[in-house]
Amino acid sequence: MSDYFLRIYKDSDYHEARDLFASGLKEHINTAFRHALGLTHVWLPALAMLTLPMLNLMSITTLILAFALALVALWFSARYMYTSYINHALSDDMLDIDKYYLQRDGYCFWVAESARGEFMGMIAALPSSNPGGEKHLELKRLSVVKQHRGKGVAKVLCRRLIDFARKRGCEAVVLTTTLPQRDACKLYDKLGFRLTDNYYYPKLLSRVVDFRILAYQYDIPAASQ
Structure with missing residues (x-):
């Protein structure tokens, strides 16, 4: 039996979710x-x-x-x-998580919680705003607390989001990450995502430090007739 489960985000997760998002990115x-x-x-x-x-x-x-x-x-x-x-x-979608992700159609935010009530990780979903991506769902804010990594939490969170996208009739799940986030890239490769684009963050400084954005896409198989 798994020692953790997934659930929908609650307001009581607010500070842990924001802190995990910030600290997770700063690691890179x-x-x-x-x-x-x-x-x-x-x-x-x-x-x-x-x-x-x-x-x-x-x-x-x-x-x-x-x-x-x-x-x-x-x-x-x-x-x-x-x-x-x-x-x-932190001043955009992570400012009011409930309002941004749970009060809008096609959006969602999940949390992984241990059997002891510990906040372990999170993931968010929203309709893609990319041109031509009307039937694409975007994966965002995937992060797992450091001491809970290596337990398959990120993989389970991703699969929950993919299942959510499938049930909504989406054709693909898309996401962006950065070059230094190597463990995340390995995870996406294992899950069947493919690299679709590689470009610089829209700031001049990004070319100085080679700060590149990697775009991935997971194509959801069409339902059998």
Whole structure:
């Protein structure tokens, strides 16, 4: 017997849901930073700077300080890409979860709860706003509390959403995630989602740190006649 179950979101989940959403995304900041460090347009200028002390154009101390400042700026750039999105969501759909997801047709928000009453994870569904996606359902806000990962919670949440979409006559489930969210990408691959697009977040800074959005789609098989 499973030690957790899924249920519809309640107002008492509000603070845990918002906190999990924010903390879950912040976990990827360091991964995004390490990815940015490996970019050619980041490390190539850094290598070029190493020649400056040898040409007496910069002291070793100044070089070290410049490197340190560049690293700090790069980390804050990676951080900004996530925190700006978090702040937007917390003042948008995550501001009044009940009103946004439970009082509108085609929307829903589920919570995974342990047998002991612990908040374990969550997932949200809403009609896709993408052009040509009138019969597509969008998966959003999937996150699982760190100590409850590895128990199949995310997979069960996704399957609940897919079943919801199927019952509503949807043809596909779509979602977007970011490149550093590798575990999520692996999960979507295992569930049968396919990568359909790969593009930059609409901010100039996103190209500096290679902050890319990955779009996935799960095609719901047509019901047999």
